[in-house]
Amino acid sequence: MSPVRPVLAVAAVIGMSVLTMGQARDRAKIEDQYTWSLAEIYPSVEAWRAQKTTIAAEVPTIRRFAGRLGDSAQTLAEALETGSRLDKELSRLYVYASMLADQDTRQSEPQGMQQEMQQLYAEFSAQASFIEPEILRVGSAAIEQFLAADPRLGIYAFYLRDIARRAAHTLSDAEEKILADAQPLAGSASNIYGILANADFPYPTIALSDGRPVKVDQAGYAELRTRPKREDRQRAMSAFFTALGAFSRTFGTTMNSSVQRALFYSKSRKYGSTLEATLDGPNIPVSVYTRLIDGVNRSLPSFHRYLRLRKRMMGVTDDLHYYDLYAPLVASVDLQYTPEEAQRHVLAAMAPLGPDYLSVLRRAFGERWLDWFPSEGKRSGAYSNGGAYDVHPYMLLNYQGQYTDVSTLAHELGHTMHSHYSNTTQPYALANYPTFVAEVASTFNEALLIDYMLTQVKDDATRLALLGNYLEGIKATVFRQTQFAEFELRVHEMGLKGEPITGDALAKLYLDMTKRYYGHDQRVVIVDDDIAHEWSYIPHFYRDFYVFQYATSFTAAEALATKVTEGDAAAKQRYLTFLSAGGSKYPIDLLKEAGVDMTTDEPLDLTIRKMNRVMDEMEAILSRQ
Ligand SMILES: [Zn+2]
Incomplete structure (x- = not known):
């Protein structure tokens, strides 16, 4: 249920799709058609702020189901629907803040909005942490009866049975508490490694x-x-x-x-x-x-x-x-592609996937799902973000016209189409691949x-x-x-x-x-x-x-x-x-x-x-x- 799907890490490790910040330009001078339109998520930062205030007030209400999940199929369905709806709204809030921050990482207001969302997410996780252990205690037999009794639970059947599948590896409440309390220690090796390798290491000069x-x-x-x-x-x-x-x-x-x-x-x-x-x-x-x-x-x-x-x-x-x-x-072959040429090649290349796939690609190009060019302060690299479930996926590029840039465009569109089809076909609870x-x-x-x-x-x-x-x-x-x-x-x-x-x-x-x-x-x-x-x-x-x-x-x-x-x-x-x-x-x-x-x-x-x-x-x- 992470709001940003883990697609960026891949580009970084494989080292193929990562573009560097060259030719940075003034964002204000880039034509609108080459920038993404975040207004579909929220028309303004004020609208974002108002919705965040509303959702933040609702987050603690998930606790009203604590200790009651085994009461009835209806109660369980209401609890899961409430959790899923809050998660979806939090994801939409998070996506807006993070993409606004990525547009220009020098701006402090969007960075602050992103931090606010990290805190709100952490609070939601803590408030909702009773759900899985409690479902386990309710037990498989009762869950199956509930599933048969209330059709609203159908979309949660996979999730509920998956919790039961891992029952043999879930411990008593007291033991689980100890494991949870040990979590901050568990990151030490990675944290120390990261600080040494990225900050303190005396890298040589040759x-x-x-x-x-x-x-x-x-x-x-x-x-x-x-x-x-x-x-x-x-x-x-x-x-x-x-x-x-x-x-x-x-x-x-x-x-x-x-x-x-x-x-x-x-x-x-x-x-x-x-x-x-x-x-x-x-x-x-x-x-x-x-x-x-x-x-x-x-x-x-x-x-x-x-x-x-x-x-x-x-x-x-x-x-x-x-x-x-x-x-x-090979000695470099200097091929250059304008965004329009890149779009044409991608559409032709994806033709085997049929007319519906192509029509969604045209929407992505025509309806400003992409942020094409590098600009001052913009985040480097490339990603697709499908976290605004009710809107559409967005893509950040740093397009410079090389073949690898066209390939990156095709790559990120692959993520986007996966998110688009899953988000428009599946309920939120089952959409995240x-x-x-x-x-x-x-x-x-x-x-x-x-x-x-x-x-x-x-x-x-x-x-x-x-x-x-x-x-x-x-x-x-x-x-x-x-x-x-x-x-x-x-x-x-x-x-x-x-x-x-x-x-x-x-x-x-x-x-x-x-x-x-x-x-x-x-x-x-x-x-x-x-x-x-x-x-x-x-x-x-x-x-x-x-x-x-x-x-x-x-x-x-x-x-x-x-x-x-x-x-x-x-x-x-x-x-x-x-x-x-x-x-x-x-x-x-x-x-x-x-x-x-x-x-x-x-x-x-x-x-x-x-x-x-x-x-x-x-x-x-x-x-x-
Ligand atoms: Zn990827």
């Missing part, structure tokens, strides 16, 4: 090949490793990881604390492992996780083929090194866009650039994220077995694993020793078993896009049904009904097959040159 000094902090490193000049990216990577390695004992200690936290909660809740505990929330079988790791390991020969192709395209005559992996694959499927609709649209662009582009250089861009996506999303997922699993296994989790142990584990993934022993890529410390700069390791979803979303989207673009009308209909289903089922079931079974190898196999077809074509183009 001299580039032209003698210019440059600081290798996180942003600097991300830019420097893409430098065309080999010497520069080598120096930057070596300096960055050597510096991190000097704090290996500290990073090892924070990582150990994080694993111990996860172990504490999984044991308290009577789970066999931390992986089992994490995946039980969205009801995902553990085998989905382990099967991905096994499948990607089996597919390493295809990954090595990509790495050899990269070496050939970069013209590296000696060994390819790890510090070469982010350098441009689960994280496991959140990146499917967006990645699906990127796949359709690249397929379409390849039908339009005939010249070899541009085709190579587009195909190369696709391979970079697979490398970053499927292979790299699965390697992270495997590393995380092994670290948690060490914790479960009581083995010491230290900086040294983690560095050895990470280096060995990276050498295996990148074919170090076969000299596919030379993984230099300082790469051992790369793990310590990945913040996602403090979010248990999160990153594998980037890889599974990608393979699910590839499989679904393949089926739809092959012209299967039933496949298209199943996909549109998935977009309309929100969170009305468990994620594995949603995807199964869409046409892809994540408990099998099919989605990964289809992705790897497509990857090899792309490499066939690239090699054919290269041999013509």
